[in-house]
Amino acid sequence: MAQTRVVLDESDRPKAEAIMSQTGIKTFSQLLSILLINYGDHLVSALKTTPAPPPPPVQMGRSQGQGKPSIQPSMQPSPKQFKPMGGL
Secondary structure, three states, X not given: OOOOOOOOOHXXXXXXXXXXXXXXXXXXXXXXXXXXXXXXHHHHHHHHOOOOOOXXXXXXXXXXXXXXXXXXXXXXXXXXXXXXXXXX
């Protein structure tokens, strides 16, 4: 098996060690191999993708006053009046 040495930046070591302790991965070499196998294609795809611009902000009409939406109550029919039955 051919070997390649990789230098891990000292500031990234705590993150790598945390991943290793939480997952049971024993060595930095195993960690790098697992990350490459499982996430390498996703990384390439994500880096090649051109980010889309954010959607434009929602424009509110000025007729609603200070940009706040107005809520109109719905009209409900008035309840029927109770009429007592005669002769009881």
